[in-house]
Amino acid sequence: MELLVRRIAENKVAFVHQGVGGGTVTSPIWATRTKTRGMVLDLIRAARAISRVELVGATGLTAPTISEVVRELMVDGLVVEAGLGASTGGKRPMLVQLNPSARYSVGVQLERNTCVIVVVDLAGRQIARMSFSGVSSMPPERGLSSVATQVNALLDTAAVDRDKVLGVGLVSYGPQDRQAGVLLTPQPTEEWFGYPIADRLAESLGLPVLLDNDAAAAAIGEYWMGAVEPRSAYGCIYMATGIGGGVVIAGEVYRGSSSNGVEIGHISIDVNGDECPCGNRGCLENYAGPAAVVRQALTTPGLGQRLALDPAGDDFLTEFARLAAAANAGDPAARGLVERSARYLGYAAVTMATLFDLDTVVLAGPSFAVAGSIYQSVIQEEVDRRTFARRAHPVRVVPSVSGSDAAAIGGAVLVLQSELTLGRGRPTDSAQPLSPEGEAADATAV
Incomplete structure (x- = not known):
């Protein structure tokens, strides 16, 4: 635990001791008071249970400062005492830990053919889940109304106090304008392009919504679930209907200039390939994505009929799951297609690892749920053989701890992170949208 806390603190304490221009702040509190609260709360979360003395050592703050911050967190109900820790030669210290039931958040994964909603507590534990058919056939007004109805029903079923719900993390494919809360793609239909989905869902729910x-x-x-080493640089390949990517360095998501980076599904693997709707040519998604693999299966003699694939269908998640199950069961044609998809994804993983010098690549999303072991094995083989820095350090390929619900859970986690960053509870105006940094639009420092 001490190593974990120290490594998290090393990455977070710097901003406490630096001013805006990088100069030293003689009193680390309280030009960044809310960040200090957030850092302490994050350390408590990561450690599960920790003493005030350990917090002093991890942050470099004074004992009175830590005592005051912990007291505030306890008054807010975010932290509770958890009994006495082990003695190090003197009096046994009192431990503190998160109060999981103090706050909740909701994650909504909006996919073309399915929608997943989860409710998690402050510790990130999933306490309720539901899924239903996607909203691709609906106009945005009706689709978002359906989502809002299901969110309300799930909160009621879970018996969650609405006053403790921090907000909703709405996650979907890109490109996006996170600041405006809109999708910049005519998918699933033209009506969704530029529609203010975050604002409209926030109005329907009376809760902040972060896209x-x-x-x-x-x-x-x-990172939140403790599945990666806190200081690591790791990537995520996310595969649902399409293929996406994400990179996290020391607990911070790489955003780029508009938060539309690491879209590995749209890197070109064939400069002379067919044009993609994104505007590029030969995109990875059109060779290795679930829709592409299903189409390949339909043109493989006998395979489509054997697996009862629907040539006119558009529910590629379901069709791909059937194909992946056949690959796991030993069907040679199905396995060959899945392994070819995995090989292409291996090339993408090598590209991602080389660009960002990653030490881990996580495989997440519903399309890895059935044939994940095949993908993991093949991608690991490519990474071991081809990564530029392989002689400096290994790159592990691992499955997500959240499985097929990784995006929905991650959406809820992004809202929880806003609590850690701000060190505050739910905004006074419950329908006020969250900014991309997690702050309410007019939030002020505590």
Whole structure:
């Protein structure tokens, strides 16, 4: 635990001791008071249970400062005492831990053919889940109304106090304008392009809504759930109907200039390939994505009929799951297609690892749920053989701890992170949208 806390603190304490221009702040509190609260709360979360003395050592703050911050967190109900820790030669210290039931958040994964909703507590534990057919056939007004109805029903079923719900993390494919809360793609239909989905859902629910990329959400969820080493640089390949990517460095998502980076599904693997709707040519998604693999199966003699694939269908998640199950069961044609898809994804993983010098690549999303072992094995083989820095350090390929719900859980985690960043509870105006940094639009420092 001490190593975990120290490594998290090393990555977070710097901003406490630096001013805006990088100069030293003689009193680390309280030009960044809310960030200090957030850092302490994050350390408590990561450690599960920790003493005030350990918090002093991890942050470099004074004992009175830590005592005051912990007291505030306890008054807010975010932290509770957890009994006495082990003695190090003197009096046994009192431990503190998160109060999981103090706050909740909701994650909504909006896919073309399915929608997944989860409710998690402050510790990130999933306490309720539901899924239903996607909203691709609906106009945005009706689709979002359906989502809002299901969110309300799930909160009621879980008996969650609405006053404790911090907000909703709405995650979907890109490109997006996270600041405006809109999708910049005519998918699933033209009506969704530029529609203010975050604002409209916030109005329907009376809760803040934060829009984000599904792959980025899945990536940060791994950090929150403790599945990766806190100081690591790791990537996430997210595969649902399409293919996306995310990179997290020391607990922070790589955003780029508009938060539309690491879209590995749209890197070109054939400069002379067919044009993709994104505008590029020969995109990875059109060779290795579930829709592409299903189409390949339909043109493989006998395979489509054997697996009862629907040539006119558009529910590629269901069709791909059937194909993946056949590959697992030993069908040679099905396995050959899945392994070819995995090989292409291996090339993409090598590209991602080389660009960002990653030490881990996480495989997340519903399309890895059935044939994940095949993908993991093949991608690991490519990474071991081809990564530029392989002689400096290994790159592990691992499955997501959140499985097929990684994006929805990650969306809820992004909202929880806003609590850690701000060090505050739910905004006074419950329908006020969250900014991409997690702050309410007019939030002020505590």
